[in-house]
Amino acid sequence: MDNAFGQPQTVVVLGGTSDIARAVVRRLAAARADTVVLAGRDAGALAAAAEEARDFGALQSPQVTFDATDVADAGRVVADCFAAAGREVDLVILAVGRLGHQEEDQDDPARAGEGALVNFAWPVAALAAVRRLLVAQGHGRILVMSSVAAIRVRRSAYLYGGAKAGLDRLATGLATSLAGTGVSLHLLRPGFVRTKMTAGEPEPPLTTGVEPVAEAVVRGLATGQPVIWSPPVLRWAMLVLRHLPARLWSLVMDR
Amino acid sequence: MSRLSGWGRTAAVEADVLEVTSEEQVAAALAAALAPRGLGRSYGDAAQLAGGRVLDLRGLDAISPVSPDGLVTVGAGASLDALVRAVIPAGWFVPVTPGTRQVTLGGALAADVHGKNHHRDGTLGAHVTRLRVISPTGIHELTPADGERFFVHLGAMGLTGVITEATLRLLPVSTDRVLVDTERFDDLDGVMAAMVEGDHRYRYSVAWVDCAASAQRGRAILTRGDHARVDDLAGATLRPPRPARLAVPVTAPPGLLNAVSVAAFNELWFRRAPRRRVGEPQRLETFFHPLDGVRDWNRLYGPRGLVQYQFAVPDDAAETVRTAVSRLAASRVPSFLAVLKRFGAANPAPLSFPQPGWTLALDLPVGPPALPGLLDDLDALVVAAGGRVYLAKDARLAPATVRAMYPRLGDFAALAARFDPEHRLTSDLDRRLRLREG
Numbered sequence A: 001m002d003n004a005f006g007q008p009q010t011v012v013v014l015g016g017t018s019d020i021a022r023a024v025v026r027r028l029a030a031a032r033a034d035t036v037v038l039a040g041r042d043a044g045a046l047a048a049a050a051e052e053a054r055d056f057g058a059l060q061s062p063q064v065t066f067d068a069t070d071v072a073d074a075g076r077v078v079a080d081c082f083a084a085a086g087r088e089v090d091l092v093i094l095a096v097g098r099l100g101h102q103e104e105d106q107d108d109p110a111r112a113g114e115g116a117l118v119n120f121a122w123p124v125a126a127l128a129a130v131r132r133l134l135v136a137q138g139h140g141r142i143l144v145m146s147s148v149a150a151i152r153v154r155r156s157a158y159l160y161g162g163a164k165a166g167l168d169r170l171a172t173g174l175a176t177s178l179a180g181t182g183v184s185l186h187l188l189r190p191g192f193v194r195t196k197m198t199a200g201e202p203e204p205p206l207t208t209g210v211e212p213v214a215e216a217v218v219r220g221l222a223t224g225q226p227v228i229w230s231p232p233v234l235r236w237a238m239l240v241l242r243h244l245p246a247r248l249w250s251l252v253m254d255r
Numbered sequence B: 001m002s003r004l005s006g007w008g009r010t011a012a013v014e015a016d017v018l019e020v021t022s023e024e025q026v027a028a029a030l031a032a033a034l035a036p037r038g039l040g041r042s043y044g045d046a047a048q049l050a051g052g053r054v055l056d057l058r059g060l061d062a063i064s065p066v067s068p069d070g071l072v073t074v075g076a077g078a079s080l081d082a083l084v085r086a087v088i089p090a091g092w093f094v095p096v097t098p099g100t101r102q103v104t105l106g107g108a109l110a111a112d113v114h115g116k117n118h119h120r121d122g123t124l125g126a127h128v129t130r131l132r133v134i135s136p137t138g139i140h141e142l143t144p145a146d147g148e149r150f151f152v153h154l155g156a157m158g159l160t161g162v163i164t165e166a167t168l169r170l171l172p173v174s175t176d177r178v179l180v181d182t183e184r185f186d187d188l189d190g191v192m193a194a195m196v197e198g199d200h201r202y203r204y205s206v207a208w209v210d211c212a213a214s215a216q217r218g219r220a221i222l223t224r225g226d227h228a229r230v231d232d233l234a235g236a237t238l239r240p241p242r243p244a245r246l247a248v249p250v251t252a253p254p255g256l257l258n259a260v261s262v263a264a265f266n267e268l269w270f271r272r273a274p275r276r277r278v279g280e281p282q283r284l285e286t287f288f289h290p291l292d293g294v295r296d297w298n299r300l301y302g303p304r305g306l307v308q309y310q311f312a313v314p315d316d317a318a319e320t321v322r323t324a325v326s327r328l329a330a331s332r333v334p335s336f337l338a339v340l341k342r343f344g345a346a347n348p349a350p351l352s353f354p355q356p357g358w359t360l361a362l363d364l365p366v367g368p369p370a371l372p373g374l375l376d377d378l379d380a381l382v383v384a385a386g387g388r389v390y391l392a393k394d395a396r397l398a399p400a401t402v403r404a405m406y407p408r409l410g411d412f413a414a415l416a417a418r419f420d421p422e423h424r425l426t427s428d429l430d431r432r433l434r435l436r437e438g
């Protein structure tokens, strides 16, 4: 159960090897999370993340493997995670995502489609399964990792940004559908974060490491923030940027 | 579904609330999992079950006539307020009262509540001659002669069965006043020494301690007294307590209670108290339930609510009390006057909170980022001292810590399983701390 400070005890992470998710899990495990279920595609990396969760205080960290290009499998993955938790689940973190390579993917139907599966279709299917199980429990929270890239799509990453925009909009709708069920949803919108996903990419202004993102998540969980921005100033920056005329936007964001 | 929380207004949940007015309805409801609930004055998640069934027992509110020797049989849903109103005109008072009358008898027994007289009269449970409990295994009529089968329900936080009725031995009083001695102390050591030296001369004793981060940290006001007799007063009366005259109509904005506003309040409170005053007659409700004068005062703590941290430590760990006060002051987490008391002997109930020594209770606003860690640190100090935290106030303990604080949790779980083999009696407190797992 969540305590008075919004600290969960049982956590499921879809994308358990994500650098951002791991930073969040380290903090949750150091507080009250004693059961952390990690789902991912690479068993070795999952085992390492699971060991890290235990090092930080979790008592058990079972693992479930899946591949997010297999949308039909999403229901099974979520059911396995809930079963592995063995208790009612307080928090589900959806961290699956892939940046891809815009230049190589944009004219390749197979690769473009696969990116949309990982960033949009699989998360949507998984959220449907999560919604059903949490609503049946009558409590629990969902953290969806969106991105500032979803707020206004850039030419230089429109495949990723477009799919994230779909997920972001879908999640806000899902959040309102949860009113009165005891379940709630937090939408995380990070800026550029130094992780294995962005390794080698040029760093724009306001780039951070994973720790500030994890700190913002934990604060957002404690205060019940529906939308969590990291760094927080992005909320105001995007308010301005999203309304720039298209040419100016392109000039600023697609240099 | 209705939205529910404890008095601290933290961790609110949606639950399906079923109001009952008869024992048959209670027995029928026990076919499935549920959490009993009285007036919801426990601070945390003890009287709620997120996404599940909550049994509202306020409808079991019958109060019998008082027998000549002071025995009264009361429905578990009746409030202590209703009980006091019913019996005071005939010269009876409740033998133990918590700091608010707005609790049900069932809730008070489920928490095994204590009052300002614990050092000589024990908990409310010590004044119960008969309990009626319904659990999935049937209806149980129990008296103290039943030993552990009786005591397990006291302090069980609703996890052994639903108390439907209890017979209590009331305290005879001849007036509605308490004669109060007040003393002000400049530091914690002074007030603690005075309590050790003199509490045994009074039926009631409690101290308010200033935990604000100022030079005056640890200053205290000690109030002690006993019921006034007719010849102590001119024009003695036996009138029921006055209802609340003030209310907090809306939830305050976040941050209203900060280090500055709380320090200012504490300053006023201390200035108001006399350095020393003897034998002042006070109304029962002024002495016992000052907070009941303002309805919904918990809303002052803003949308994120408050936690209360109440711990007990043995006499030889008085240092823990000093450390707690100075850590709190150093953290600058604002705390209204903290309440300090001495506890007398413990009773045989496995989860009963009081143990001989000191108890300190602190009301703290949720919000300061340092608070969760500060309280975890205090937990460690309390465990090291052989002490414990009060479950009726808790909203944030960890399962492992509770096991260190309540070494008889295993006995409790085994006994509870005899009344409820399928674990239908539960709550968010139970699920968070896994109390029934032992």
Ligand SMILES: Cc1cc2nc3c(=O)[nH]c(=O)nc-3n(C[C@H](O)[C@H](O)[C@H](O)COP(=O)(O)OP(=O)(O)OC[C@H]3O[C@@H](n4cnc5c(N)ncnc54)[C@H](O)[C@@H]3O)c2cc1C
Pocket: B007, B035, B036, B037, B038, B039, B040, B041, B042, B043, B046, B047, B057, B076, B077, B097, B098, B099, B100, B102, B103, B104, B105, B106, B107, B108, B110, B111, B112, B113, B114, B115, B156, B157, B158, B159, B161, B162, B163, B164, B291, B392, B393, B427
């Ligand atoms: C301002 C204030 C001052 C307080 N001062 C004190 C004090 O001085 N000393 C002290 O000891 N406590 C004190 N308390 C705590 C309070 O006395 C307890 O939390 C008490 O349990 C509240 O009773 P309730 O009817 O509101 O119970 P609830 O909060 O509704 O329930 C409390 C627990 O009792 C269980 N329960 C309720 N009814 C039944 C039943 N019929 N059968 C079985 N289980 C049941 C619930 O499941 C839950 O676990 C104070 C609380 C407040 C808000």
Ligand SMILES: NC(=O)c1ccc[n+]([C@@H]2O[C@H](COP(=O)([O-])OP(=O)(O)OC[C@H]3O[C@@H](n4cnc5c(N)ncnc54)[C@H](OP(=O)(O)O)[C@@H]3O)[C@@H](O)[C@H]2O)c1
Pocket: A014, A015, A016, A017, A018, A019, A020, A021, A040, A041, A042, A045, A066, A067, A068, A069, A094, A095, A096, A097, A098, A118, A145, A146, A147, A148, A189, A190, A191, A192, A193, A194, A195, A196, A197, A198
């Ligand atoms: N880093 C940023 O700048 C940034 C900014 C905004 C939003 N985000 C979002 O934040 C989330 C976490 O990202 P991150 O930065 O922590 O990057 P990350 O470490 O690469 O995490 C991405 C996660 O998705 C998993 N994943 C990718 N493709 C998969 C597939 N086909 N099947 C199963 N799992 C797959 C990854 O597994 P592997 O570990 O096996 O690859 C990893 O667990 C993502 O949703 C990302 O879009 C990141």
